[in-house]
Amino acid sequence: MKAVVLLSGGLDSYTAAAAARRDGYELFALTVSYGQTHVRELESSRAVASALGVSRHIELDVNLAAFGGSSLVGVGAVPKDRAELESNAGRSAGEIPSTYVPARNTIFLSLALAWAEVTGSDAIVIGVNALDYSGYPDCRPEYLDAFARLASLATRAGVEGRPFRVLAPLLHLSKADIIRLGMELGLDYGLTHSCYAPAADGRACGHCDSCRLRAKGFAEAGFKDPVTT
Numbered sequence: 329m330k331a332v333v334l335l336s337g338g339l340d341s342y343t344a345a346a347a348a349r350r351d352g353y354e355l356f357a358l359t360v361s362y363g364q365t366h367v368r369e370l371e372s373s374r375a376v377a378s379a380l381g382v383s384r385h386i387e388l389d390v391n392l393a394a395f396g397g398s399s400l401v402g403v404g405a406v407p408k409d410r411a412e413l414e415s416n417a418g419r420s421a422g423e424i425p426s427t428y429v430p431a432r433n434t435i436f437l438s439l440a441l442a443w444a445e446v447t448g449s450d451a452i453v454i455g456v457n458a459l460d461y462s463g464y465p466d467c468r469p470e471y472l473d474a475f476a477r478l479a480s481l482a483t484r485a486g487v488e489g490r491p492f493r494v495l496a497p498l499l500h501l502s503k504a505d506i507i508r509l510g511m512e513l514g515l516d517y518g519l520t521h522s523c524y525a526p527a528a529d530g531r532a533c534g535h536c537d538s539c540r541l542r543a544k545g546f547a548e549a550g551f552k553d554p555v556t557t
Contacts, residue, residue, distance in 0.1 A: 330354045331495065332440045333453040335385070337372030339520045339542060340455035340498055343510040345380055347497040348453045350513060356447050357385040358440050362432065363393025363401045368530045372521040379519055388439060392429060399426040399524075406525040408535035424463050427524055427537060433466035434475070437494070441479050444492055451493040452479075459502050472496055503545025511551060518554035531556070 331353040333345040349355055357380070359373040370387065377385040393401035400406070404426055433456065440452045456467040465471065476494040480486035498506050510517060522542045523532035532539050532555060546553040 329451070330356065330444075330447055330449040331451040331453050332356045332358055332444045332447065332449050333382075334436050334440055334455070335359050335373050335377060335382075336455070337369040337374075337376055337520060338455070338522050338538075339510070339517055339545075340457060340506060342376045342380075342455075342515060342517070342520055343506050343513070344453050344455035344495075344497050345376070345382075346513045346515055347509065348451070348495060349380060353451065353453070355380060355382040355453075356443065356449065357382040358436075358443060359385065359387045360436055360439065361387060361389045362429070362435075363391045365400060365402050365406075366521075366524050366526055368523075368526050369521045371530075372519060375519040379516060386443070390435065390439070392432065392435070395430065398429040400429050406536050408525070408533065409540075410537060424465065425537065428464050431466070433464075433471070437475055441483065441492065445483055445485055449492070451495045453495045453497070455498055456496050457498040457501055457503075457506065459500065469496075469499060472499070502548070503541050504548035507545050507549040507551060511549075516554070520555065522555070 329352055331348050333348060333355050335341045335345060335357040336359065345355055357377045359370060361370055396403045406427060407425055437452060437454065444452055458468055472494050480491040485492065522538045524536040524538050525533045542553065
């Protein structure tokens with residue numbers, strides 16, 4: 329079996345890829361440089377791809393910063409110490425933070441789908457999760473189900489009766505559960521980068537949504553984060 333995995337260099341995509349490898353998939357890693365201000369994650373994606381032993385790692389330049397619309401591509405400041413992240417009040421009220429990049433996962437999954445056809449892959453792997461997320465609409469189960477239906481209609485493989493699977497092995501796990509899974513799989517989380525607003529030397533800020541979710545996950549899982557803030 330073969331799978332194209334969307335690999336950002338973060339903790340979640342690393343764990344999702346490793347879970348797919350455990351399940352017998354040969355991995356083809358796709359990393360997208362989309363104009364993110366936290367470009368440091370691209371270095372981590374290379375380290376993670378090497379650690380996973382992927383068959384091929386492609387980095388694509390798709391400059392979503394040209395559209396703007398997100399603090400992750402430099403439009404406004406990355407929010408820090410959001411009270412909503414602690415209370416989940418923002419999620420229940422439907423708040424979507426400024427770190428949401430319009431249509432990002434749809435674009436990424438479409439690129440992965442194209443490569444999956446070429447490589448003869450059976451699946452696309454994405455590290456989204458629906459519990460400990462920051463309020464993004466394209467991390468929800470119903471979204472992934474809809475994309476899988478689209479993939480079956482929009483590709484030669486799907487029309488010929490070989491539909492792709494969209495694998496999201498972390499979808500219903502908490503961040504702590506993801507970290508526990510990674511530890512069981514022997515992953516080196518020191519290779520990863522999660523921060524949305526790192527310092528010039530690459531150090532994590534410790535205050536953005538991604539840093540706080542990561543810290544909370546390690547604390548609840550009972551492990552020390554090898555990436556210091």
